[in-house]
Every structure is written in structure tokens, then in C-alpha cells.
Amino acid sequence: MRIPTTKELKSARDLPWQMVIAISVQVGREGTKRWSRLSEGERQEVVAILKNSKARWSNLSDSERRTLRAIVVKALGPNRR
Numbered sequence: 001m002r003i004p005t006t007k008e009l010k011s012a013r014d015l016p017w018q019m020v021i022a023i024s025v026q027v028g029r030e031g032t033k034r035w036s037r038l039s040e041g042e043r044q045e046v047v048a049i050l051k052n053s054k055a056r057w058s059n060l061s062d063s064e065r066r067t068l069r070a071i072v073v074k075a076l077g078p079n080r081r
Contacts, residue, residue: 034075042071 035043049068053059060068 034077037075037077038071042074046071 038046045067049060049064053064057065
């Protein structure tokens with residue numbers, strides 16, 4: 001089953017449920033794999049930064065952006081896929 005582009009969808013409701021479930025499972029698997037690459041301190045720092053900024057990029061200071069970016073790059077790993 002091909003994933004439609006955002007231009008092809010009028011709204012998220014147009015995405016078939018089977019596809020939503022399949023994508024969710026894949027994101028969950030990858031997320032766990034990426035998250036486990038971080039130390040406990042890094043995980044706590046990510047959570048604290050996202051909480052304090054209300055998960056909005058515009059609410060982050062330059063220092064928080066640099067920190068978050070560095071942690072995300074580490075979580076992606078060497079192959080970044």
C-alpha cells in the first residue's frame with residue numbers, strides 16, 4: 001500500500017486506518033530504538049526542554065536548541081536512518 005502525499009490528502013481523516021496503524025507501529029519501533037541510544041540524563045534533559053518550551057521550537061533559547069539538536073543527532077546514530 002502506497003502512502004499518499006499530503007497534497008493528495010484533504011485531511012488526516014482521509015488516511016486509511018490500516019495505514020495509520022502500520023505507520024504507528026513503525027514509529028513506535030524506531031522511537032524505542034532511537035530513545036534507547038540516549039543516557040538517562042539525556043532523556044531527562046529532552047523531556048525537561050520539551051516540557052518547559054511546551055514543545056514549541058519558538059519557545060526554546062539558543063542554548064536549548066543547540067542541546068536538543070545535539071541529543072537528537074546522537075539518537076539518530078551514525079547511519080541517520
